[in-house]
Amino acid sequence: MAKLILSMDGLVLREIPLDKERISMGRKPHNDIQIDNLAISGEHAVIITLLNDSFLEDLNSTNGTYVNGQPIKKHFLQNGDVVELGKYRLKYVNEVAPETVAADFEKTVALRPEAVHSTVEQAAIKGFGETRTGGRTTDPGAGASLTATAPRSDAATAPPRFAATTTTPRFATTTTPPSQPMPATPSRAAIQILTGGNAGKELELTKTLTTLGKQGVQVVVIARRPQGYFMTHVEGARCPVVAGEKLVANKPHPLNDHDIIELGGVKMEFFLKG
Amino acid sequence: MAVDLSQAIEIVVRTDPGRVRPHNEDSVFANAAVGLAVVADGMGGYNAGEVASGMATSLLGAELERLFAERAAAGRGSGRRLWDYDVLNEEIARVNDIIYETALTQPQCSGMGTTLVMAMFHDNGMTVAHLGDSRLYRLRGDEFQQITRDHSLLQEQIDSGLITPEQARLSRNKNLVTRALGVDPGVVPEIRDYDVQAGDVYLLCSDGLPDMVEDEDIAMTLSSLSSSPESCAERLVDMANDAGGRDNISVVLIKIRQAFPAARGWWARLLGWFK
Numbered sequence: 001m002a003k004l005i006l007s008m009d010g011l012v013l014r015e016i017p018l019d020k021e022r023i024s025m026g027r028k029p030h031n032d033i034q035i036d037n038l039a040i041s042g043e044h045a046v047i048i049t050l051l052n053d054s055f056l057e058d059l060n061s062t063n064g065t066y067v068n069g070q071p072i073k074k075h076f077l078q079n080g081d082v083v084e085l086g087k088y089r090l091k092y093v094n095e096v097a098p099e100t101v102a103a104d105f106e107k108t109v110a111l112r113p114e115a116v117h118s119t120v121e122q123a124a125i126k127g128f129g130e131t132r133t134g135g136r137t138t139d140p141g142a143g144a145s146l147t148a149t150a151p152r153s154d155a156a157t158a159p160p161r162f163a164a165t166t167t168t169p170r171f172a173t174t175t176t177p178p179s180q181p182m183p184a185t186p187s188r189a190a191i192q193i194l195t196g197g198n199a200g201k202e203l204e205l206t207k208t209l210t211t212l213g214k215q216g217v218q219v220v221v222i223a224r225r226p227q228g229y230f231m232t233h234v235e236g237a238r239c240p241v242v243a244g245e246k247l248v249a250n251k252p253h254p255l256n257d258h259d260i261i262e263l264g265g266v267k268m269e270f271f272l273k274g
Numbered sequence: 275m276a277v278d279l280s281q282a283i284e285i286v287v288r289t290d291p292g293r294v295r296p297h298n299e300d301s302v303f304a305n306a307a308v309g310l311a312v313v314a315d316g317m318g319g320y321n322a323g324e325v326a327s328g329m330a331t332s333l334l335g336a337e338l339e340r341l342f343a344e345r346a347a348a349g350r351g352s353g354r355r356l357w358d359y360d361v362l363n364e365e366i367a368r369v370n371d372i373i374y375e376t377a378l379t380q381p382q383c384s385g386m387g388t389t390l391v392m393a394m395f396h397d398n399g400m401t402v403a404h405l406g407d408s409r410l411y412r413l414r415g416d417e418f419q420q421i422t423r424d425h426s427l428l429q430e431q432i433d434s435g436l437i438t439p440e441q442a443r444l445s446r447n448k449n450l451v452t453r454a455l456g457v458d459p460g461v462v463p464e465i466r467d468y469d470v471q472a473g474d475v476y477l478l479c480s481d482g483l484p485d486m487v488e489d490e491d492i493a494m495t496l497s498s499l500s501s502s503p504e505s506c507a508e509r510l511v512d513m514a515n516d517a518g519g520r521d522n523i524s525v526v527l528i529k530i531r532q533a534f535p536a537a538r539g540w541w542a543r544l545l546g547w548f549k
Contacts, residue, residue, distance in 0.1 A: 050427070050431070050447065051427070051446070051447045051450065052445075052446030052447050053437075053445050053446050053447050055436065055437075076437055076441045076444070076445075078444060094446070108315060108317040108389065108406070108407065108449040108450075108451055108481065109317055109449060109450055109451070110317065110387050110406075110450075110451050110452070110453075110454040110457045111427055111450045111451060111452050207494070208491060208494070208513070209491075209494055209495055209498050209499075209509070211498040215501070219501060221498055221499060221505070221509075223509060223512070225512065225516050226516050232502075232505050232509075234499055234501055234502035234505050235501040235502060249502075250502055250504045250505045250508075252505075252508075
């Protein structure tokens with residue numbers, strides 16, 4: 001479950017679990033998080049939590065609400081964000097246990113109105129892969145209005161299926177956290193034309209997909225993938241030759257440094273840069 | 275007079291478990307002759323997701339093929355879009371009931387369901403039905419467009435202005451669908467008609483592709499590889515896997531080679547009046 005860590009001058013005051021859909025912050029006592037300080041407005045800001053996402057909204061406070069140093073009106077909170085109200089700092093922490101991430105977190109589940117009702121508690125305790133079945137939220141309105149959706153008559157009588165199907169994190173061995181960095185891209189590469197009118201020209205392969213040739217005559221594409229560059233012949237009766245080897249149509253062929261490519265009577269060289 | 279669209283339509287199908295999931299819970303079905311393509315992304319514990327999506331594609335595929343054959347045998351033209359709408363609605367409802375019943379009666383299938391996106395081509399047009407977050411995209415000329423609108427919590431939040439599409443990529447509420455097949459006794463598929471032009475490329479896919487690959491890159495791949503749907507489908511799956519392949523990836527590519535108007539002889543029109 002997501003939480004806020006309230007601190008002032010580096011001193012942690014309390015931890016606030018975001019266990020309600022709407023948590024208000026302000027100076028007045030009726031707020032969920034009361035901060036009794038004159039720099040804080042009576043009703044200063046509110047945090048709306050929908051399942052695993054939380055949104056911070058400033059309620060036209062006098063001194064404003066800041067996230068990571070920037071004043072905000074409305075903000076979609078991300079793990080690690082620091083919210084500042086006056087001298088108070090609230091750190092937003094929303095960590096997903098890594099072993100449940102790839103297996104459960106990304107599993108498609110159907111949402112029914114009562115699943116939203118029970119929002120945070122259920123999602124957090126049972127894991128995101130919990131098979132919540134059926135239903136539609138009939139009101140595509142803003143966050144708060146989602147809970148206003150009346151449960152449908154059949155929902156009440158539905159068997160307790162979603163309680164029985166626990167998805168254990170059995171894919172734990174092959175998980176990748178959601179914040180995984182993009183796979184490393186291979187080193188830069190280029191093609192230098194060796195013969196013909198454009199001899200000497202160099203074409204850097206900056207895109208993930210580069211098309212060479214003339215449409216309707218002979219076309220090849222070079223795909224940049226994490227494991228290197230691949231050339232595929234996609235159009236035309238004549239296949240190009242790479243390092244003396246004739247390409248088979250539609251079959252990707254790995255390109256090696258200094259490979260000579262013959263394409264439509266023109267010779268060119270593929271090479272890696274740095 | 276059987277209608278055979280395989281001259282006009284080229285369909286390529288690829289499905290891949292991705293690089294994280296041990297199972298492929300996606301199912302695909304395609305038949306170029308009748309002009310039908312279906313992608314279903316199953317959900318539910320253990321193998322139930324595969325069961326649900328497999329049931330959806332095979333039941334819909336087989337039944338629609340049969341209906342097409344029947345209709346062709348009866349000599350009816352394929353120009354009646356109303357017919358397609360009704361047939362799709364009925365068939366989806368029927369398959370929904372079957373999956374729902376199975377989920378109720380088979381403990382190992384309890385709670386299963388599936389998303390669905392399908393396209394039926396006929397008379398220079400197509401009828402598209404969808405449920406959940408599997409998508410249909412179209413490339414027409416240089417314009418790449420998402421045709422279906424996801425039935426998902428995230429899409430509702432985007433529509434209501436709560437979050438922007440850019441923020442949606444950061445959301446932790448991905449994959450919460452608001453409509454699905456086989457999870458409730460009743461189902462309301464979204465069914466729409468579109469015109470089809472020669473040269474169009476259509477892409478049906480499960481969320482494993484758009485979650486991993488930006489729309490812009492999908493568009494670029496479709497346009498630069500449009501001459502070879504085979505390589506294009508392959509490349510799309512590779513791109514999703516290269517980016518991590520965290521979910522199953524299914525793509526169905528449909529290239530419209532030429533127009534396919536329905537037969538409109540005087541007798542077809544005459545028959546049309548009487549049926």
